[in-house]
Amino acid sequence: MSLPPQVQRTTSAFLSAIDTSAPGLVEGLYLCGSLGFGEYVPGRSDVDFVTVLSERPDRAAMAALATAHETVRREHPRPFFDGFHAVRADLAGPPEHCPDLPCTRMGTFAEAGRFGVNPVTWHELVRHGVSVRGPALTASEVHVDDAALRAFSHGNLSGYWSHLHGELVESPAEAGEPDAVEWCVLGVSRLHHLLATGSLTTKSGAGRYALTAFDPRWHPIVLEALRVRESTGAPSAYDGAPERRAGDTIAFTAMVIEAGLAIGARRN
Known part of the structure; x- marks a missing residue:
């Protein structure tokens, strides 16, 4: 696929910096997340990556990675260039067996995380990964387990999302913020899609799925989440009604969590 200009600039800056200080270290650079589905929303999407290194980084290589990421953060602060650096053996086994790896999140580099x-990520690399450097990764090189993917998604709903929903109930004003609407409505819909269909999708894809999967009473808040993600400048159906937007976000999130957990329970 042809990379968006912002993505091309970010990946080129990283590869140029790391090849200068540690030539041969990065054998492969792969993009996952929404880019793997052909979806990139300027100003909203990050650049999610995985590199394949020629060897486990020593102190000098670790310093080179840190410097390369600092170069990217300085020259191209947005979109965030977020991901981790692995060796082939890390990807060949289940992710829970993988050691902590050098990674960067929101532009901040950590030697182990x-x-x-x-x-x-493992499934996206095989099924939707975009190769910037190196041949496409296959299921013979990257461990994929559909049952583990479903279990992880179920656990994400029962853990992170249930906890976040509780926080929104305690602080409802936050649920009415546009970023919270997008994050919650599309986030839980994405997990429901995986549990219901067995396949991954993007945030926008999850919103379109939600319009067909759930009762029409939820359409306004789903369309609001898609508006925030795809066309922030467009008029909102919730203009002048932040309390209603917050209430719908909280109620929709709770409904989808319950529905998704019920699907997981039936299949376990």
Whole structure:
């Protein structure tokens, strides 16, 4: 696929910097997330990546990675260039067996972390990965397990999303913020889609799915989430009614969590 200009600039800056300081270290650079589905929303999408390194980084290589990411953050602060650096053996096994890896999140580099180390990334690399450097990764090189992907998604709903929903109930004003509407409505819909269909989708894809999967009473808040993501400048059906937008966000999030957990329970 042809990369958007912002993505091309970011990936080129990283590869140029790391090749200068540690030539041969990065054998492969792969993009996942929404880009793998051909979806990129300027100002909203990040650049999610995984590199394949020629060897486990020593101190000098770790310093080179940190410097390369600092170069990207300085020259191209947005979109965020977020992901992790692995060796081939890391991807060949289940992500829970993978050690902590050098990673970057929201532009901040860490020598050891687990950001993105999960079944979703493993599956996206094989099924929707975009190769910037190196041959496409296959299921013979990257461990994919559909049952583990469903279990991870179920656990995400029962853990992170249920906890976040509780926080929104305690602080309803936050649920009415546009970013919260997009994050919650599209986030839980994305997990429901995976549990119901067995396939991954994007945030926007999850919104379009929600318009067909759930009762029409939820259409206004789903359309609001899509508006925030895809056309922020367009008029909102909730103009002048932030309390109603917050209430719909909280109620929709709770409904989808319950529905998604019920699907997971039936299949376990």
